[in-house]
Amino acid sequence: MDKREKKRLAILDVLSASERPLGSSRITDILVAQGVEISERTVRHYLLELDDHGLTENLGRRGRRITDDGMREADDSRVLERIGFLSGKIDTMAYRMDFDPATCSGHVVLNLSLVKPSDITRERLRLIGKVFSKGYAMGKLMALFEPGETFCGTVVPDDMVGIGTVCSITLNGVLLKHGVPTVSRFGGLLELQNSHPTRFVEVINYDGTTIDPLEVFIRSGMANYIGAVISGNGRIGASFREFPAESIETVRAVAARLEAIGLGSLMFLGNPGQSIHGVPVGPQRAGAVIIGGLNPMSIFEETGLRVLSRALSGLVDFRRLFHYSEFREQLASIG
Amino acid sequence: MDKREKKRLAILDVLSASERPLGSSRITDILVAQGVEISERTVRHYLLELDDHGLTENLGRRGRRITDDGMREADDSRVLERIGFLSGKIDTMAYRMDFDPATCSGHVVLNLSLVKPSDITRERLRLIGKVFSKGYAMGKLMALFEPGETFCGTVVPDDMVGIGTVCSITLNGVLLKHGVPTVSRFGGLLELQNSHPTRFVEVINYDGTTIDPLEVFIRSGMANYIGAVISGNGRIGASFREFPAESIETVRAVAARLEAIGLGSLMFLGNPGQSIHGVPVGPQRAGAVIIGGLNPMSIFEETGLRVLSRALSGLVDFRRLFHYSEFREQLASIG
Structure with missing residues (x-):
């Protein structure tokens, strides 16, 4: 340059x-x-x-x-600053967010997807609901932005709405406020058989990519949530993170509290040094598999609609979120 | 496990x-x-x-x-062996291939894409030809596999043909035979303005991914070859590699020889320690931008056809390759 x-x-x-x-x-x-x-x-x-x-x-x-x-x-x-970007952006957003689960106040990290309302069909709504109800989304909450509204620098086009899904980096942020540092290792495609996770079939390390790995898996049609929610056999986006082994009890307590308020994302928490789905973890560390926040939006891609999604788009006030079961109603209220 | x-x-x-x-x-x-x-x-x-x-x-x-x-x-x-997989696979294929540019004998590394012949329309053929003629493909050669034919463990389905594009790892292999070690750093999406490369807009490091970055850029619809060949403004897949600074003359000579026989892939070779498009290079090294072999296949995705492509699929005898201008003729001879 x-x-x-x-x-x-x-x-x-x-x-x-x-x-x-x-x-x-x-x-x-x-x-x-x-x-x-x-x-x-x-x-x-x-x-x-x-x-x-x-x-x-x-x-x-x-x-x-x-x-x-x-x-x-x-x-x-800014691509050069972004070599190793995802891990940097993750830590930045974890540092910036200020959500306090004790009082349910402050802001959570949000992903944004832009979709035409007419493309949000009844069938797609049903499948998106299933991704939430089966526990393959980050918690149960979402947000909606009206045409023309601005969210963190992105203006929702006049013929579209912005669908916000809570980003699982919110967990990193809350843990950080509790003094627990999180290492986000990689985003992977996790295979499910009979609704049980079996192994990671693809992996992209956060410190070696400028694009969010889950965005990549979804956009390139490699994820399979329809299979995951219908037959129990599919491939979903998940993230591998590590915590200090000594912090396990804090992680468990924070995750339980988040779960209770509709922000659950912890799929599996290992014991100190325990490998998870074959991924080795150091002795002073505990590994965890975290559900990808963008996951429900994969339904659009899998049913033939290309959607512009942006992981880690920005921060949103917790009060702006609603339960996924109200999605249709909220859409209708926009017009 | x-x-x-x-x-x-x-x-x-x-x-x-x-x-x-x-x-x-x-x-x-x-x-x-x-x-x-x-x-x-x-x-x-x-x-x-x-x-x-x-x-x-x-x-x-x-x-x-x-x-x-x-x-x-x-x-x-094998995903766990594949964490850091691409860089490992790249070196393995470079080691395995035995193409000798002096005699034009031996095998080159090939990517394989499976397509229905009816989907290879006149317009797509024209655009694919343009990707080659503009120099945005690895050289000028390609291969074709008949329905039912097996290529390195993949059987071409009865209603499809296999299109082989030469993988740019072939360059690593030939250089290795000349005693030059190549470090393959990342696959990136290179922006072109007025047919000039300006910068990498996205990057995935080879040692942190199990999926080929160029496969990812193409499948997720982020590449733009149609723009690149029509208006000169687009985004193409390219790879960033490094050689020992002292080997620059050998690299230049080998690249020229490969270019002459239709296997050119060197887009830019820097001087020792010279940054390329803002990517820093160490003092004892020379950086290079190499064209992605899979590039012409992006035309299918960009014109709405999802194609199963596999980078670094296997090795093929050089004699099996033909000039891209014969593509239509070769297709006709199959069916």
Whole structure:
């Protein structure tokens, strides 16, 4: 990446991190504070160029706002920071979230999927409900965003709704607040036989990928939730995590509390040093298999609908969540 | 995995590695030689069970043969050996292949895709041809397998043909024969603007995945070859590799020779320590961007056809390859 490109991206980054439009003088101040040597004149020059490319929008005296294209550009360009990105993003989101299970207040980590309401058919609703009721989703709760609503930088298009599924990183976050560090090792495709997990058939390590592994398994049609909920034989997305062996009791207690309030995700917790489905675990550690939050959205892909999903999209207030059985009703209320 | 399961898989593994059927006494010998404690009586017991599950087939006096289901089972069960699998498989195939560019003899590494002939439409042929002619494929050669033909354990179904694309690991193999060790770092999605590569937008490290990253990008609909060949703006699969800095001249010479015989795959070779598209390279190393062999098959996915592709499927005799411009003719000669 050359210098020009770097400065261009630095400006986009400043705008993408800001909730309101910014003028060129404010942008210059922020960049200089970040150690970027740049003059306001140069910033203005780049902004005109960015306007031309549709990456920023000139709102006159209020300053510049980043466009959706600009957000995408800023996001895509950070790939190098994103080598090893998933593990970094996981820890960042765990650090940021502030949900307190004792009072059921604060924010949980959410995945976002964009779907046309007409594509949410009765049959798909039924199957999505089954993924929840069989326990192959992260808990029992979900969220819905109206057309035009913005969730963490993503605007829901006018002809779509945003379906939010709780991301299982929420567990990492709550454990962190209880002083338990979580190592997220890999996302895998877990085979079920007669509704029992037998083994991981595919694995992608979190510290070696820029894309969420479960997103990958679902989008590439390798998951099989329809089989999992109908016959008990299928392939579901799950994540392998590790905790300090000494923290097992805390993990168990926190997981039970989360389960009780509809945020259960712990599928299996091993004893210290115990291998799980053949995955070895060090002696001072305990391994766990965690259900993938995005799982219910696989029903769309498996029934022939390509859906844009984004794991770890952002944080949402817990009060915004509702029980999956109310999904149809909530959809109807949107119109 | 319990002991029973381990022995069952060990038997499947022996059969899957054998080109001809094996009797229980021969299987026992091989297992004992591998250090597995097992009696012939036990092997016979497991074989009956495997027959029952359709994983092996009893050919009477000739012994047991593994079925397609058995091959799949053996393959799926090796996931734990496959954590870090791709980098291991890459080196194994590089070691196994024996193509000699000086004499154009020996075998190259091949990817296999299964497609119904009726799905290979005129428009798709045109676009696939364009991926080759624009240089976004590994060289200019491909292979075709008839319905019912077997390629490295995969039987082409009766209503399909097998399309073979040369895997870029062939380059690693040839370099290895020239004494140059290759480190395959990651598979990435490379963005093109006006037909120029600009940056990697997604990355999956080879040592952290059991699935080929390019397979993933193509299957999940993230690649965009149609854009790449029509407007010059798209996203193509590429691989990032490293060589010892001192071997640059050998790499350049070998790559040129391969290019001349229709097996070109080197998109960019950096100078010692030079970053490529922002990916840093150590001082004693040279980085390179290599074109993904599976790339032309993305056209099927991008035009709405889900295709089963398998990177690094096996080895094929160089004489079996033909120029992509003969694809239609070759297809016609089959049916």
